[in-house]
Structures are given as structure tokens and as C-alpha cells.
Amino acid sequence: MSKSFLFLDTIANKVDAKGRVSLPADYRAIVKELSTEIVCYRSLTAPCIEGCTEDLLEKLASDIENSTDFFSETQDDLTNLIFGDAKKFSFDSTGRIMLTEKLLKHAEITDTAVFVGKGRKFQIWSEKNWNEEEARLREKIKLRRPSLKMEDNQ
Amino acid sequence: MSKSFLFLDTIANKVDAKGRVSLPADYRAIVKELSTEIVCYRSLTAPCIEGCTEDLLEKLASDIENSTDFFSETQDDLTNLIFGDAKKFSFDSTGRIMLTEKLLKHAEITDTAVFVGKGRKFQIWSEKNWNEEEARLREKIKLRRPSLKMEDNQ
DNA sequence: TTGATTCCCATAAATTACCATGTTATACCA
DNA sequence: TGGTATAACATGGTAATTTATGGGAATCAA
Numbered sequence: 483m484s485k486s487f488l489f490l491d492t493i494a495n496k497v498d499a500k501g502r503v504s505l506p507a508d509y510r511a512i513v514k515e516l517s518t519e520i521v522c523y524r525s526l527t528a529p530c531i532e533g534c535t536e537d538l539l540e541k542l543a544s545d546i547e548n549s550t551d552f553f554s555e556t557q558d559d560l561t562n563l564i565f566g567d568a569k570k571f572s573f574d575s576t577g578r579i580m581l582t583e584k585l586l587k588h589a590e591i592t593d594t595a596v597f598v599g600k601g602r603k604f605q606i607w608s609e610k611n612w613n614e615e616e617a618r619l620r621e622k623i624k625l626r627r628p629s630l631k632m633e634d635n636q
Numbered sequence: 637m638s639k640s641f642l643f644l645d646t647i648a649n650k651v652d653a654k655g656r657v658s659l660p661a662d663y664r665a666i667v668k669e670l671s672t673e674i675v676c677y678r679s680l681t682a683p684c685i686e687g688c689t690e691d692l693l694e695k696l697a698s699d700i701e702n703s704t705d706f707f708s709e710t711q712d713d714l715t716n717l718i719f720g721d722a723k724k725f726s727f728d729s730t731g732r733i734m735l736t737e738k739l740l741k742h743a744e745i746t747d748t749a750v751f752v753g754k755g756r757k758f759q760i761w762s763e764k765n766w767n768e769e770e771a772r773l774r775e776k777i778k779l780r781r782p783s784l785k786m787e788d789n790q
Numbered sequence: 791t792t793g794a795t796t797c798c799c800a801t802a803a804a805t806t807a808c809c810a811t812g813t814t815a816t817a818c819c820a
Numbered sequence: 821t822g823g824t825a826t827a828a829c830a831t832g833g834t835a836a837t838t839t840a841t842g843g844g845a846a847t848c849a850a
Contacts, residue, residue, distance in 0.1 A: 486694045490675070491723040496841065500795080504840050508724070527712070574797065577839075598720040601697040605716070619717050623680055650831065654805095658830050728807060731829075 487512040487535075490599035494609065501586065502578040503595045509604065510577050520579065522606070523568040524588040526560060528615065530598075531581070531589045531606040538602055539568065581606075641666045643687075644753035648763065655740060656732045657749045663758065664731050674733065676760070677722040678742040682769070685735070685743045685760040692756060693722060735760075 493506040505513075505520065513520055513535065522533040546561050571579040581595070589595075589608055596607045607615065647660040659667075659674065667674055667689065676687040696718070700711055725733040735749070743749075743762055750766045752759045761769065 486672070486690050488690070488693060488697055488719060488722075490693075490719050492720050498841070498843095502841085507839060527709070576798085576841080578841085580795075598716060599722070600712075600715045601693075601719045602701055603715075615716070616720075619713050620680075622713060623717060652832070656831085661829065726806090730808085730831080732831085734805075 487515060488599065488601050489604035490601075491597075492599070492612075493597045494594050495597065497581070497586070497591060497593055497595050501580050501583075503581060504576070504578050505573050506597050507577065509597065510573060513573075520571045520573075521568045522571055522581070522585060523564050524585060525605065526563060528605075529588065529590055529608075529611050530615075531585045531591075532603060533571075533606060534603040536570065539565070641669060641689075642753065642755050643758035645751075646753070646766075647751045648748055649751065651735070651740070651745060651747055651749050655735045655737070657735060657760075658730070658732050659727050660751050661731065663751065664727060667727075674725045674727075675722045676725055676735070676739060677718070678739060679759065680717070682759075683742065683744055683762075683765050684769075685739045685745075686757060687725075687760065688757040690724060693719070 489509060489512065491506070491508065495504045495506065497503045509520075516535055516537060518535045518537045520533055521536050521539055522531050525532045542561060543565070546558060569582065571581070573579045581591075585606075586592075589606060590611060591606070591608045594609050596609055596612045598605045598607060598612065643663060643666065645660070645662065649658045649660070651657045663674075670689060670691060673690045674687055675690050675693055676685050679686045700715065723736065723739075725735070727733045735745075739760075740746075743760060744765060745760070745762045748763050750761045750763055752761060752766065
């Protein structure tokens with residue numbers, strides 16, 4: 483039986499002058515538990531950084547490899563983009579990673595990085611952009627409640 | 637055959653200055669039985685906190701991982717809202733969890749937290765909001781009853 | 791050397807673990 | 821059945837630990 487490892491919660495940590503940020507403790511625990519590494523890349527759809535474990539990217543790679551779907555060409559392209567952009571990040575003894583200029587710039591992060599859990603993945607936003615994004619999502623939900631399995635058993 | 641694990645009953649416990657609340661003993665028993673953890677998040681539809689076992693979220697994550705592609709837009713939005721808001725809560729040796737400001741504020745809880753069982757999930761309300769909600773629900777049932785009776789008599 | 795990255799130490803704040811007390815529910819016995 | 825002993829639970833307080841974060845020394849590359 484596999485232990486659960488979900489990236490959860492929303493945590494705002496400071497980015498210091500050297501570009502260092504504490505990876506949230508819970509996230510670190512996952513990395514240690516799986517003895518894997520964190521991989522980050524620019525989101526293809528939003529002004530934020532996206533991150534996951536190296537494990538997940540490996541799974542993605544083999545999924546694509548074994549796919550018999552004729553129409554997965556787009557997905558294939560997207561995957562190439564991600565792999566081309568992705569970079570491994572390891573944290574120091576105090577739990578900090580050092581994000582690159584490229585990533586920070588894409589996410590418009592200056593002094594605060596907001597980590598947002600997404601289950602198997604997570605995202606890193608600027609405070610401003612995340613506030614706007616969250617408002618947008620909540621608005622969207624109000625209009626049409628998602629028909630997720632979870633919601634079915636009320 | 638799986639053991640039954642339903643969150644039941646309505647229990648009011650005090651929230652102290654630090655935000656600590658005793659998780660009802662029956663709820664704790666479930667968590668121990670399943671060797672999982674409690675996860676809480678702001679209800680999307682009501683002024684209350686919603687809680688479930690981490691197992692349930694795990695299942696959701698797996699469903700998402702398998703059923704749809706890596707790049708689905710709708711899924712992206714949903715996972716942000718659900719996993720981004722959810723947080724794991726483990727209880728200490730005396731059975732208490734520490735709720736966050738964000739959650740308490742959303743549920744308008746100050747000094748008392750009312751745990752309401754909902755089967756696989758549960759909710760945490762302020763006394764005031766729960767009294768109103770319960771009254772509303774009972775009222776709603778009353779209105780529906782005539783039609784239920786008719787069906788019974790057939 | 792200069793600039794950048796990594797490593798290590800220090801501190802304050804937040805979180806967690808633990809101990810003690812009061813209260814309620816349960817079990818037991820006369 | 822009533823009363824009491826016992827266990828389980830809730831709750832207040834405090835000690836111990838973890839985490840975030842700032843700064844500096846050591847290391848490395850150009």
C-alpha cells in the first residue's frame with residue numbers, strides 16, 4: 483500500500499535577496515518520503531511556476547511513450563515544452579531552494595512566493611497573481627458547481 | 637468486507653485561544669482505524685469548514701491522474717481550488733487539532749466548533765450558523781414531506 | 791578577482807508534544 | 821435501582837521542537 487503524498491494548502495514564503503525560498507515543510511516531507519527531487523518549469527497556461535516530483539515527470543514520459551493515441555500529437559508537443567523547460571531543484575539543510583531568474587520572471591515574483599497545492603503537482607505564484615487567480619476560480623465555481631465524484635456523496 | 641467508517645452525530649467542542657479543538661473521539665477512532673489523516677478545507681457552498689480523510693482526497697487525485705490528460709484546463713482549475721485550500725491536520729496525544737485562522741474566519745467560528753457528521757465527510761460550523769442551517773434543513777424537509785407520503789401510500 | 795552559489799550558524803516565531811486538571815460518561819456493585 | 825468507582829474525554833497551560841528567514845563564511849566558475 484502506497485503512502486499518500488499530496489501537495490496541499492497555500493503557503494506564502496519570502497524570497498530573499500539571493501533568490502532563496504523555503505520549500506514548505508510538508509512539501510519537503512514528500513520529497514524525502516519518496517526520495518525523489520523537485521522539478522520546476524514555467525506553466526504553459528498561467529503566469530506561474532509549476533512544480534512536481536521527478537517521479538511524476540518520469541510517469542508522464544512513459545505514458546507518452548506507450549500511448550497509442552493517434553491524436554496525442556498536441557500532448558506530445560506540450561510534453562516536449564515541459565521537459566525542455568524543467569529543471570531539478572534540491573533544497574539545502576534549512577529547506578530552501580533557489581529559483582532561477584527565468585522562472586521568477588515568468589511568474590512575476592519579486593519578494594513573496596505563494597505555493598499552491600494541486601495534488602500531485604503544485605504551483606508557485608506571486609501574491610498579486612494568485613489573489614486574482616483564486617478570485618477568478620471561485621467566481622467560476624459559483625456559476626457552475628463541478629460535478630466531481632467527491633461532491634456526489636454530498 | 638470493509639469496516640464501516642461514517643462520520644456521525646453532532647458534537648460541540650470549545651476552540652481555545654490558539655485555535656485548538658478536540659476532534660470528537662469517534663472521529664479520531666476512524667482516523668486511527670484507517671491509519672490516515674484528517675484534511676480540512678473551506679466549504680465551497682456554505683459558511684463552514686469541511687473535512688474528510690486524506691484517503692478520500694488521494695482517491696480523487698488518482699482519478700484525476702488517470703482519467704484525464706495532464707493538461708486539461710478544467711481539471712487545472714478544480715485541483716487548484718480543492719487541493720490548494722485543503723490542509724492536513726493531525727491531532728496531538730490529547731486528540732486536538734489546530735485549525736487555521738483562514739478556516740475559522742470562513743466559518744465564523746470564535747469560541748465553539750460544532751462538528752456535524754456527513755458520512756464520508758463532516759462539517760465544522762459555528763453554533764449560530766449551524767442552528768440556522770439545521771432549522772433551514774428541517775424546514776425544507778417539511779415542505780417535501782407531503783409528496784413523500786403520497787408515494788408511501790401507493 | 792568578481793559574482794554567484796552552496797553551506798553553516800543564529801534567532802524569532804510558529805507549531806507540536808506533553809503534563810495536569812476538571813468534567814462527563816460508563817461500568818460495576820450493593 | 822441508586823450510588824459510587826473507573827475510565828474516557830475535553831480543556832487549560834507549558835515545555836520542547838520545528839520552521840522560516842536573515843546573515844556570513846566557504847566554495848566554485850568565469
